[in-house]
Amino acid sequence: MTDDSGVKINGPNSFKGALLYILIGIAIVSYGGFDYAQQTEAVRESVAVEATITELSVETNGGTSSNQGVDYSPTVAFEYTYNGTTYTGTKIYPADIQENYETRSSAELVIEEYERGTQTTAYVVPDQPRDAFLKNQTSNAPIIAVVLGGLFTLFATFSAVRNL
Secondary structure, eight states: OOOOOOBBSSSSTTTHHHHHHHHHHHHHHHHHHHHHHHHHHHHHOOEEEEEEEEEEEEEEEEEOOSSSEEEEEEEEEEEEETTTTTEEEOSSSOSSSOOOOOSSHHHHHHHHHHOOEEEEEEEETTTEEEEEEEEESOHHHHHHHHHHHHHHHHHHHHHOOOOO
16 A cells, blocks of 8 residues: 555555664664763773672573573672762673673673672762672673664665665
8 A cells, every 4th residue: 555655654564664663773773872872981980989799690581491592691789888878789881781691601701700798899980879880891782782773774774765
């Protein structure tokens, strides 16, 4: 079916559907870019505080009994005090987008330097003391989101042009 302009408006490969996918791709790119900028700023402005590791684990996400489609997330919880207030943190890197790993051993490598009950250094941005993190470096997860969102947008744009 077409409207008066001759633009296809229904079906799974419709122009409007492609435009929706373009918007989704742009949103993913934007969020990834924002998160990367935010974590870069956090690394630049952070101050070191003493923290105590309270929990360590590797969580399994998705998949079935076979390893296909399974991701592993290293998780860590730690307590720290900043300006006289005690907080609990859970971030390894300052990014909001957390990286998942294809193997349990890869995820375990991320947290292997920590041990429950031990002291370590955490980093706090003075304006956001509730949002501490353990590694004062940027994560690749937001960059991966930007690249995937960009590819998604590119393919959706080709689809939109093809459906004109």
